[in-house]
Amino acid sequence: MCNLPPKFHSVCRLCLSFCGDNCSDVKLPIFDRDKDKSRLSEMIITYLSLMVSPEDMLPQVVCGSCASKLDEFHTFRELSHKSERLLVQFVQYANSLTGPKEVGVFK
Ligand SMILES: [Zn+2]
Secondary structure (H helix, E strand, O other), rough: OOOOOOOHHOOOOOOOOOOOOOOOOOEEOOOOOOOOOOOHHHHHHHHHOOOOOOOOOOOOOEEEHHHHHHHHHHHHHHHHHHHHHHHHHHHHHHHHHHHHHHHOOOO
């Protein structure tokens, strides 16, 4: 066993916030108990390029504020991907009408 203080594992993995027993900010588990992946762990890996694993000995919780930021990242990602799809469709449609030599749709 290592000599980490017990509260080490109650610190937010992403911003190190810690609040005591009376704190209203709920800490959310990064991993589901019965799975080694979860929505939160996937967002941390994808959007923050941090490796998290249930076996890594680091705190396994994040605070509500960090969880909402991850949700905002996710929403923004979905929006930007949807925008890209629409823009590509628009260019394809314009090309189908005029041919690629006269694209100029954004002039
Ligand atoms: Zn946090």
